[in-house]
Amino acid sequence: MRADLEIIRDWIRPGSRVIDLGCGEGELLEHLVNEKQVQGYGIEINSDNITACIEKGVSVIEKDIDEGLCSIRSNSFDTVVMSHALQTMHRPDQIVEEMLRIGKECIVTFPNFAHWRARFYLAFRGRMPVSKFLSYTWYNTPNIHFFTFKDFEELCVERNIYIVDRTVVDHEHKHRWWIRLWPNMLGEIAIYRITR
Amino acid sequence: MKDFPEDSVGIVTPQRIHFDQPLTLASGRVLPEYDLVVETYGQLNQQASNAILICHALSGHHHAAGYHHQDDKKPGWWDSAIGPGKAIDTNRFFVVSLNNLGGCHGSTGPNTLNPETGQPFGPDFPIVTVQDWVQSQARLADYLGIQQWAAVVGGSLGGMQALQWSIDFPDRLRHCVIIAAAPKLSTQNIAFNEVARQAITKDPQFHDGHYYAQQSVPKTGLMLARMVGHITYLSEDGMREKFGRELRSGKLSFDFNPQFEIETYLQYQGERFSTSFDANTYLLMTKALDYFDPAADYDNDLALALKNVQCQYFVASFTTDWRFSPERSREIVDALIEAGKKVTYTEIQAAHGHDAFLIPIPRYMEVFGAYMNRIANAVEKDNAR
Numbered sequence: 219m220r221a222d223l224e225i226i227r228d229w230i231r232p233g234s235r236v237i238d239l240g241c242g243e244g245e246l247l248e249h250l251v252n253e254k255q256v257q258g259y260g261i262e263i264n265s266d267n268i269t270a271c272i273e274k275g276v277s278v279i280e281k282d283i284d285e286g287l288c289s290i291r292s293n294s295f296d297t298v299v300m301s302h303a304l305q306t307m308h309r310p311d312q313i314v315e316e317m318l319r320i321g322k323e324c325i326v327t328f329p330n331f332a333h334w335r336a337r338f339y340l341a342f343r344g345r346m347p348v349s350k351f352l353s354y355t356w357y358n359t360p361n362i363h364f365f366t367f368k369d370f371e372e373l374c375v376e377r378n379i380y381i382v383d384r385t386v387v388d389h390e391h392k393h394r395w396w397i398r399l400w401p402n403m404l405g406e407i408a409i410y411r412i413t414r
Numbered sequence: 415m416k417d418f419p420e421d422s423v424g425i426v427t428p429q430r431i432h433f434d435q436p437l438t439l440a441s442g443r444v445l446p447e448y449d450l451v452v453e454t455y456g457q458l459n460q461q462a463s464n465a466i467l468i469c470h471a472l473s474g475h476h477h478a479a480g481y482h483h484q485d486d487k488k489p490g491w492w493d494s495a496i497g498p499g500k501a502i503d504t505n506r507f508f509v510v511s512l513n514n515l516g517g518c519h520g521s522t523g524p525n526t527l528n529p530e531t532g533q534p535f536g537p538d539f540p541i542v543t544v545q546d547w548v549q550s551q552a553r554l555a556d557y558l559g560i561q562q563w564a565a566v567v568g569g570s571l572g573g574m575q576a577l578q579w580s581i582d583f584p585d586r587l588r589h590c591v592i593i594a595a596a597p598k599l600s601t602q603n604i605a606f607n608e609v610a611r612q613a614i615t616k617d618p619q620f621h622d623g624h625y626y627a628q629q630s631v632p633k634t635g636l637m638l639a640r641m642v643g644h645i646t647y648l649s650e651d652g653m654r655e656k657f658g659r660e661l662r663s664g665k666l667s668f669d670f671n672p673q674f675e676i677e678t679y680l681q682y683q684g685e686r687f688s689t690s691f692d693a694n695t696y697l698l699m700t701k702a703l704d705y706f707d708p709a710a711d712y713d714n715d716l717a718l719a720l721k722n723v724q725c726q727y728f729v730a731s732f733t734t735d736w737r738f739s740p741e742r743s744r745e746i747v748d749a750l751i752e753a754g755k756k757v758t759y760t761e762i763q764a765a766h767g768h769d770a771f772l773i774p775i776p777r778y779m780e781v782f783g784a785y786m787n788r789i790a791n792a793v794e795k796d797n798a799r
Contacts, residue, residue: 235754257754265777272758272784279747279759289748 221391451520524694537623
């Protein structure tokens with residue numbers, strides 16, 4: 219399992235109700251349902267991913283998250299997960315609000331655009347960063363909002379969102395002691411646990 | 415001898431099963447005895463755990479797959495999905511398909527003889543509901559020795575039966591497959607049904623439903639009903655793509671004869687239907703649709719109605735279906751999520767409107783097949799234990 223999903227997995231209580239927005243092939247949910255008896259649902263838009271979820275036996279709902287989550291009742295989930303998808307949403311702020319409405323707690327992961335490699339790429343090459351992790355070029359990337367840990371945390375302050383937990387890792391989703399020295403420069407991916 | 419396609423179930427023979435246990439209907443009326451006409455495809459395994467029930471839609475019947483004889487031109491109505499290697503794989507499943515009570519293809523209905531009078535039931539045949547059908551299908555399961563279906567599967571009105579099954583007999587199915595359906599009819603749906611009923615009942619040949627004795631058939635009414643219905647089965651884009659504004663003779667004829675291709679097509683469809691379907695059955699089927707509302711007994715709360723269900727669900731809709739639009743399927747899905755039940759939902763891109771559920775659209779067959787495959791794998795894994 220992808221390392222960030224392992225971290226998320228450990229944050230989820232057994233037997234709870236979980237919805238994974240942009241669940242991909244459903245590996246997190248498959249694990250949570252089988253090992254933690256979680257009542258889990260995934261929202262996905264990609265056909266191949268949906269088929270993969272069906273094969274795994276994961277409850278998957280075909281839906282464009284950008285169209286909103288208004289049909290889901292407030293506070294109907296214990297945890298709402300969005301892993302590596304917030305930067306692809308048309309309005310990340312509205313999605314975060316919606317996540318906080320339907321769930322008691324949310325877990326969000328996203329790439330940090332202020333990582334030193336991205337900074338240097340833009341500063342010295344004068345071009346939008348392309349890396350192993352963000353492997354698209356500017357015209358075909360699904361990542362339409364680039365933001366940093368600081369940006370996200372400012373949004374949380376503005377909207378009275380409480381950050382319960384934050385873990386910053388490198389592109390392999392591994393903890394490194396030195397990341398803690400200057401997370402917004404050295405960390406590539408952040409995993410936030412937020413609530414209101 | 416003609417060769418049928420390799421993925422066809424080949425020649426099938428319907429069987430008639432008689433039930434002499436009285437069936438009390440939702441209306442309070444009782445059918446003392448009745449017949450159901452049934453087709454089956456594939457083999458029931460020893461544990462009787464691989465059985466699939468197919469529920470038909472408004473104009474459907476028991477003949478879902480295969481051919482009735484060597485020279486049969488057309489296979490059953492859902493042959494695209496049922497057969498060896500198809501989404502409902504008859505190499506792995508035992509498939510049961512019946513003509514519902516009140517139907518006109520052999521099961522007890524308005525056009526069969528009332529044993530009490532020796533005359534056709536006609537308009538005296540009781541109004542049957544989706545719940546009544548499910549009760550009769552459960553008796554069919556008993557008769558066939560099937561305690562629990564691997565899945566109950568249906569499109570449109572058939573999907574409504576599948577949903578009702580999961581509520582009425584929670585422990586008698588493991589999966590519920592609901593395609594292009596709705597949790598209840600919209601006002602607009604009921605309005606269209608009423609137009610169809612008026613067309614039939616106002617036909618002078620209808621004779622208040624006693625047309626059998628008069629040796630007449632309300633053909634015009636039935637044809638109009640079907641034409642209206644058919645428009646709701648197609649999408650606007652699909653119609654435009656298929657017929658456009660094409661003229662049969664290439665130029666305007668300045669009279670009231672059918673000139674546009676769509677006019678001819680609808681007339682042809684209506685005409686064909688009016689000679690193969692029974693008007694009283696059509697009335698009954700539209701009423702069963704109108705009355706369907708499983709949440710009604712639960713404070714109009716569908717999630718509450720689904721509280722005790724035990725099966726897993728597969729729900730599918732089609733983007734251009736405006737008869738039972740994707741929003742309607744999502745109502746079912748939302749209620750299932752609220753009730754904490756396992757559900758998979760897919761929305762298929764298709765130009766064909768409501769009719770899409772009968773068409774082997776590649777993506778549709780892929781997801782549907784993947785889900786059915788999962789069911790078959792679980793059945794076979796259980797048996798290997």
